[in-house]
Structures are given as C-alpha cells and as structure tokens.
Amino acid sequence: MARLLMKGNEAIAEAALRAGAKGYFCYPITPQSEVAEYLARRMPEVGGVFLQGESEVAVSNMLFGAASTGKRVFTTSSSPGISLMQEAISYIAGAQLPVVFVNIMRAGPGLGGILPAQSDYFQATKGGGHGDYRVLVLAPSTIQEGADLMMLAFHLADKYRNPVMMIGDGMIGQMMEPVEFPEEYKEPPLPPKDWAATGAKGREALVIKSLFLDPFLLEKNSWVLQEKYEQMKREEVRFELYKVNPQNEILIVAYGTTARICQTAIDELEQEGVSVGLLRPITLFPFPEKQINKEAKKKNIKVVLTIEMSTAQMMEDVEKAVLGAKPVKFFGRTGGIVPSPDEVKEAALKLIKDKTRSARGTKRN
Amino acid sequence: MTDSQASIFTRPEALRDVVTHYCPGCTHGVIHRLVAEVLDELGIRERTLGVAPVGCSVFIYNYINCDFLEAAHGRAPAFATGFKRLRPDMIVFTYQGDGDLASIGMAEIVHAANRGEKFTTIFVNNAVYGMTGGQMAPTTMPNQVTTTCPLGRDVTDVGYPIRMAELLATSRTPGYIERVAVHSPRHIIQAKRAIRKAFTYQKEDRCFSLVEVLSTCPTNWGKTPAEAAQWLNDEMIPYYPLGCFKEPNNEGEG
Numbered sequence: 023m024a025r026l027l028m029k030g031n032e033a034i035a036e037a038a039l040r041a042g043a044k045g046y047f048c049y050p051i052t053p054q055s056e057v058a059e060y061l062a063r064r065m066p067e068v069g070g071v072f073l074q075g076e077s078e079v080a081v082s083n084m085l086f087g088a089a090s091t092g093k094r095v096f097t098t099s100s101s102p103g104i105s106l107m108q109e110a111i112s113y114i115a116g117a118q119l120p121v122v123f124v125n126i127m128r129a130g131p132g133l134g135g136i137l138p139a140q141s142d143y144f145q146a147t148k149g150g151g152h153g154d155y156r157v158l159v160l161a162p163s164t165i166q167e168g169a170d171l172m173m174l175a176f177h178l179a180d181k182y183r184n185p186v187m188m189i190g191d192g193m194i195g196q197m198m199e200p201v202e203f204p205e206e207y208k209e210p211p212l213p214p215k216d217w218a219a220t221g222a223k224g225r226e227a228l229v230i231k232s233l234f235l236d237p238f239l240l241e242k243n244s245w246v247l248q249e250k251y252e253q254m255k256r257e258e259v260r261f262e263l264y265k266v267n268p269q270n271e272i273l274i275v276a277y278g279t280t281a282r283i284c285q286t287a288i289d290e291l292e293q294e295g296v297s298v299g300l301l302r303p304i305t306l307f308p309f310p311e312k313q314i315n316k317e318a319k320k321k322n323i324k325v326v327l328t329i330e331m332s333t334a335q336m337m338e339d340v341e342k343a344v345l346g347a348k349p350v351k352f353f354g355r356t357g358g359i360v361p362s363p364d365e366v367k368e369a370a371l372k373l374i375k376d377k378t379r380s381a382r383g384t385k386r387n
Numbered sequence: 388m389t390d391s392q393a394s395i396f397t398r399p400e401a402l403r404d405v406v407t408h409y410c411p412g413c414t415h416g417v418i419h420r421l422v423a424e425v426l427d428e429l430g431i432r433e434r435t436l437g438v439a440p441v442g443c444s445v446f447i448y449n450y451i452n453c454d455f456l457e458a459a460h461g462r463a464p465a466f467a468t469g470f471k472r473l474r475p476d477m478i479v480f481t482y483q484g485d486g487d488l489a490s491i492g493m494a495e496i497v498h499a500a501n502r503g504e505k506f507t508t509i510f511v512n513n514a515v516y517g518m519t520g521g522q523m524a525p526t527t528m529p530n531q532v533t534t535t536c537p538l539g540r541d542v543t544d545v546g547y548p549i550r551m552a553e554l555l556a557t558s559r560t561p562g563y564i565e566r567v568a569v570h571s572p573r574h575i576i577q578a579k580r581a582i583r584k585a586f587t588y589q590k591e592d593r594c595f596s597l598v599e600v601l602s603t604c605p606t607n608w609g610k611t612p613a614e615a616a617q618w619l620n621d622e623m624i625p626y627y628p629l630g631c632f633k634e635p636n637n638e639g640e641g
Contacts, residue, residue: 044473045472073468073472075465075498076495076497076498077494079465079495081465083458083495084466084468084472085469086458086465086466086469087468088469088473089469090466090470091474093473095473109462110459221433221434221435221436221477222452227455228454229439229455229457231439231455231457233457
C-alpha cells in the first residue's frame with residue numbers, strides 16, 4: 023500500500039480499524055480530539071460503533087461492557103482524561119478483559135497545559151488505579167511506529183486479556199509523517215474468547231467480575247494476574263539500540279519523541295568526536311531492565327543518562343536496571359517544553375567534563 | 388406458557404434454586420423473582436445480560452440465571468451502554484439501588500436515558516444505603532433517621548430526596564419510566580406488569596426503559612418486616628407517587 027502523509031492521531035485511529043477494532047468510545051480532550059473526529063466518520067464505514075460518552079469515567083466503564091462482548095474496543099484520551107479512567111482500568115485488569123487505551127500525554131499535574139509531555143510515566147507503568155495490577159505499556163517514537171504499535175496493542179490485549187496502554191507525548195498525536203499500513207493485518211493465532219458474555223445458551227451462565235470477597239480466591243486471582251505480568255516480562259520486552267558501540271562513553275536512555283531528539287544530539291556529538299549510544303525502550307512495562315543493565319555494565323560506559331519530558335520518573339526504573347553498576351544521571355524538560363538537541367548535547371558534554379575532572383581527583387559533581 | 392402451566396406456582400427457570408443472603412423482610416428477593424419470571428415469559432433468558440451494581444444486590448448473579456457483568460459503583464448504565472451498542476441483538480438490564488443510581492451513578496443513568504440506550508434498568512429505591520450499613524441516601528425521606536443523619540434527614544442542610552422517575556421523565560428522548568412498589572400482593576402484580584412492559588419495549592427495540600421499585604429495608608430502617616411495609620405505604624408513596632411517568636409514544640410530555 024502507498025505511503026500516506028498522516029497526522030499521528032489519525033494514523034492511530036486508522037491503525038485501530040486495520041487491527042479489527044469494532045468499538046470506540048471517547049470524550050473530547052486536547053491534544054487527541056482528532057482521533058474522535060476521524061473515527062466519527064470512519065467507524066460507521068467499517069460497521070463499528072462510535073460513541074461520545076458523557077465523561078471519561080463513563081467512557082472507560084462503557085469499555086468494560088463493550089469488551090465483555092469479545093470484540094476489540096478502545097479509547098483515546100489525554101492525561102487528565104486518563105486519570106478519570108483509572109477506576110475502570112483497575113476493574114478491567116481485575117476482570118481480565120482486553121481493552122486498548124491511548125494516552126496522548128499533555129503536561130500536568132492538574133489541568134496543567136496542552137503541550138507535549140511524558141509526565142504520566144508513573145501513572146501508566148506503576149498502575150494509576152487501585153490494586154495489584156499492571157497494564158502493558160507501549161511507547162512509539164514515530165507516526166509509523168504509532169500505527170504499528172496500535173495494531174500490536176490489540177493483539178497483546180487479547181493475548182493477555184489485560185489492558186494495554188499506548189502512550190505518546192503530544193507530538194506523536196499532532197505531528198504529520200509518512201505512514202504505511204499493511205494490505206492486511208496479520209497476527210499470530212489467539213485462543214478462542216470463551217470468556218465473553220454471549221448469553222447463556224447451551225452453556226452455564228457466566229459472570230465477568232473483579233469481586234472476590236473470599237480473600238483466598240482474591241489472592242488466587244492476584245497470582246493469576248502476576249503470572250501474566252511475568253510472562254510479559256519474558257516475552258514482550260521491546261527496545262531499540264542506536265549507535266551503541268564500544269567507543270560509547272555515555273549510554274542515554276530515552277523513549278518516544280525524546281529519543282528522536284537524542285538521536286539528533288548523538289549524531290552531532292559524533293561529529294564532534296564524542297561517542298554516545300542510545301537505548302530506547304519501546305515497552306515501558308515490561309521495562310527492558312536486563313538490556314539496560316547489560317549495556318550499562320560495559321567497560322567503556324562511564325555514566326548512564328536518562329532524558330525525559332518529565333522530572334526523573336523513568337529514571338527510577340533505569341536506576342533499578344543499572345543496579346548501581348554506573349552512575350545514573352538525569353536531564354529533562356517538563357511543563358510542555360520539548361528539550362532541544364543542543365540541550366541534550368550540553369547535558370552529555372557536562373557529564374564527560376565532570377568525569378574527566380573526577381579522574382584528575384577534583385571534586386565530583 | 389400454557390394456561391395449565393400458568394396456574395401452577397413454580398420456580399422460574401431464570402431463578403436459581405438457592406438461598407439468598409438478603410435480610411428477612413427485604414423485598415430484593417421479590418423483585419429478583421419478578422425479573423426472572425419476565426425473562427422466562429418473554430423467552431429471552433438465553434440472550435440476556437444482566438449488569439450487577441455495587442450494593443446489597445451485587446450478588447444478583449448468584450440468583451438470576453443469565454450472563455452477568457459486575458459493574459463499578461454507579462457505572463452499570465455505562466457498562467450496559469458499551470455492551471448493548473456492540474450486541475444490539477441481546478437483551479441487557481441493569482439492577483441498581485438508590486445509592487448506586489441516584490448518587491454516584493447519577494451522570495451515567497441520566498445520559499444513558501437521554502441517549503435512549505435500549506436497555507432496561509430496575510431501580511430499587513429503599514431510601515437508604517443497605518450494604519454499607521444504613522447511611523443516608525439521596526432518596527432518604529425527610530426526617531428519616533440513618534447512621535449519617537442520626538437526628539433525621541434535615542432538608543435545610545442536605546436538600547430533599549431526589550425523585551428519579553420524575554427527573555428522568557423530563558428527557559425529550561422516547562423512553563418508558565414507571566414507579567411501582569412491592570410491599571403488598573396488589574402492588575407486586577402491578578410491579579410485574581411494569582417490569583414485563585419494560586423488557587417488552589426493549590425486546591421490540593423501542594426505547595430505554597426504567598422501573599423504579601419502592602422497596603423495604605427493615606434492618607436499616609430499624610423496623611419489623613410488617614412495620615417496614617406499612618412505612619413504605621404511609622411515608623414513601625405520598626412522596627414517591629406510583630404510576631407511569633413516560634411512555635415512548637408521548638415523549639416530551641413527561
């Protein structure tokens with residue numbers, strides 16, 4: 023199929039349809055309302071359901087009902103809206119239903135602003151709702167990857183019967199780039215959806231629920247969930263390396279749009295004779311811990327630098343991955359400000375200077 | 388069902404043969420039975436999905452024999468909307484108490500009704516939060532004593548009880564809304580008729596339907612079952628008048 027020039031929000035919407043989504047429920051919020059506008063026209067063309075709900079609270083609970091049919095369903099929102107959906111996400115995880123959520127992140131806390139941010143990292147990866155659960159988190163850095171991961175998200179949601187959340191900063195939603203869709207979306211086989219509520223005809227009635235008043239049954243359900251998360255850690259870790267080589271002095275860890283800015287900085291630093299590599303997590307849960315640990319431990323790496331459009335949220339996971347093998351430093355902008363390649367370069371060069379000074383016995387920064 | 392069968396009192400197929408957890412004198416059991424009878428009579432049990440609330444009747448799925456979802460508190464109309472939109476061929480009902488529907492779930496029920504979602508809501512109004520132990524509900528009567536209004540509901544402080552049937556009937560969107568009670572055999576027969584009508588409208592793909600059922604809670608009212616039935620009759624019905632507030636063919640007149 024020919025390459026199309028598409029806005030991120032529209033590419034995400036189209037990708038969902040290509041993956042067989044049959045239900046979309048939404049509430050308008052900047053900077054992702056184009057998804058709803060696109061699907062208001064497109065959903066009826068593919069025989070699917072489009073519904074604008076009265077709030078994100080209602081929308082996310084509609085998704086519980088809709089997912090119970092066994093059909094693929096999803097929503098898109100932005101940070102304050104995703105906060106309102108946390109109630110249902112917890113219930114959906116507890117009841118083991120497949121639902122895809124997209125968070126085109128804007129800066130918080132509170133009403134915050136409408137410019138790009140990555141400040142919902144904790145909310146996405148550590149579970150924003152109550153209870154022992156996780157959502158599988160995907161983080162694209164290009165529009166093409168946004169489309170590809172959106173299709174994958176439906177597969178993974180079905181595979182694990184668990185919420186999957188794709189998070190992109192506002193740039194991923196608003197930017198236009200060429201994107202190509204497969205003629206036909208192909209995916210590995212999935213088990214039959216015998217858990218779906220289809221009416222008690224010729225079988226016992228079933229209940230889709232998250233209530234287990236007996237603590238032993240609730241604990242059992244929690245271990246079933248935990249086993250799924252362990253399986254995700256074994257099978258779903260995705261990441262990309264950029265210019266990682268034995269000359270690297272610094273390993274940068276960054277995701278989403280931030281990682282692309284880091285690539286530009288790395289290219290320029292290379293021209294200036296400074297070698298820096300990038301590890302870009304594509305899954306934020308499961309987090310590429312082992313891979314970061316492996317790269318950080320390499321002899322040539324003096325320091326690991328985490329770069330975010332938030333205030334050292336992912337850094338906590340990077341520190342946990344590095345396990346003290348090397349110092350972990352942070353540079354970030356937040357509040358809707360996108361770091362420039364020059365700022366990234368400066369942050370990296372400062373670390374090298376500090377390291378050199380420290381090697382000469384001067385005071386360490 | 389043939390006439391000879393109808394004359395014999397049997398357990399509906401849609402009602403499981405189990406003992407309920409409800410308190411003595413509570414009318415949830417009666418309402419469950421009426422719903423089950425209607426599912427049988429309309430022959431829809433095998434294509435019905437119930438949505439259970441948070442409250443005393445959360446375990447309705449242990450008693451009514453059809454597929455169920457268990458909703459978050461107040462969100463049953465959103466669950467029902469999502470499900471019914473993707474499976475319009477199925478029959479969907481929510482079963483909700485007054486705290487669930489009229490307090491935390493006010494937005495969900497108002498918008499579902501106003502969109503004309505084609506599911507049925509059985510709204511059980513017993514003027515109190517039952518499961519949590521008798522706190523004030525939005526439907527608690529003026530001066531009624533509960534654990535969170537120990538001196539009685541002070542309407543100058545927390546306002547008057549909400550009349551949901553009347554409120555929902557103001558919508559321009561076609562719908563069927565009726566209030567009934569289940570404290571006497573005569574009222575139970577009327578309630579059955581309304582519940583059957585509500586499910587029939589849905590079966591015919593006509594409109595949203597809601598039956599508000601005035602119900603007793605002797606435990607949290609601090610009354611015997613007989614006193615509770617009398618109190619419902621004397622105190623609740625004058626404030627919550629029985630009758631049909633909206634028919635799908637007289638929209639906008641509610």
